[in-house]
Amino acid sequence: xxxxxxxxxxxxxxxxxxxxxxxxxxxxxxxxxxxxxxxxxxxxxxxxxxxxxxxxxxxxxxxxxxxxxxxxxxxxxxxxxxxxxxxxxxxxxxxxxxxxxxxxxxxxxxxxxxxxxxxxxxxxxxxxxxxxxxxxxxxxxxxxxxxxxxxxxxxxxxxxxxxxxxxxxxxxxxxxxxxxxxxxxxxxxxxxxxxx
Numbered sequence: 022x023x024x025x026x027x028x029x030x031x032x033x034x035x036x037x038x039x040x041x042x043x044x045x046x047x048x049x050x051x052x053x054x055x056x057x058x059x060x061x062x063x064x065x066x067x068x069x070x071x072x073x074x075x076x077x078x079x080x081x082x083x084x085x086x087x088x089x090x091x092x093x094x095x096x097x098x099x100x101x102x103x104x105x106x107x108x109x110x111x112x113x114x115x116x117x118x119x120x121x122x123x124x125x126x127x128x129x130x131x132x133x134x135x136x137x138x139x140x141x142x143x144x145x146x147x148x149x150x151x152x153x154x155x156x157x158x159x160x161x162x163x164x165x166x167x168x169x170x171x172x173x174x175x176x177x178x179x180x181x182x183x184x185x186x187x188x189x190x191x192x193x194x195x196x197x198x199x200x201x202x203x204x205x206x207x208x209x210x211x212x213x214x215x216x217x
C-alpha cells in the first residue's frame with residue numbers, strides 16, 4: 022500500500038502542476054462558458070498511471086503467488102496467462118477510473134469557483150486543495166488495488182493447485198466494515214466463483 026500511495030502522490034503532484042498551468046489557458050476558451058473542460062490531459066495521464074503501476078502490480082502478483090504456492094507446498098509459482106491478463110486489464114481499468122474521477126472532481130470544483138465569481142488565484146487554490154488529491158482517497162485506492170491483486174494471485178494459485186476447493190469470507194468487524202461485508206461473514210463458495 023505504501024508503494025501505491027507513493028506512486029499516487031507522484032502522479033497527483035504532476036496533475037496538480039498541469040491543472041494549474043492549464044487553468045489560465047483553458048479559461049480563455051469559449052468552452053468554459055458552456056462547460057467545464059478538463060484541466061489534465063486524460064489519455065496522457067492514463068498512460069502514465071499504467072506505466073507507473075504495471076510493474077508494481079506485477080511484483081505484487083508475483084510476491085503473493087509465491088507466498089500462496091509456498092503455503093500450499095505446491096512448488097514454484099509462475100505467472101499464468103490469466104494473471105498476465107488480469108494485470109493488464111485491471112491496471113488499465115483502474116488507471117482510467119482514477120484519472121476520470123480526478124478530472125471530474127477538478128471540473129466540479131472549478132465550476133463551483135467560477136459560479137462564485139472567484140479570481141484565478143482562488144481557482145488555483147481550489148486545484149491544489151482539491152479532494153481529487155486527498156490522502157484518504159489515495160489510501161482507499163491503494164488498499165483496494167493491493168487487496169484485489171493479492172486475492173487474484175492467491176486464487177489463481179489455489180485453482181492451479183488442485184488442492185483448494187473452496188474459499189470462505191472472513192469479515193473483520195470493526196468501524197471500517199461496510200454494510201455488505203458483515204452478512205457475508207462465513208459464506209463459503211468454490212474457488213473461481215465470485216462472492217458477488
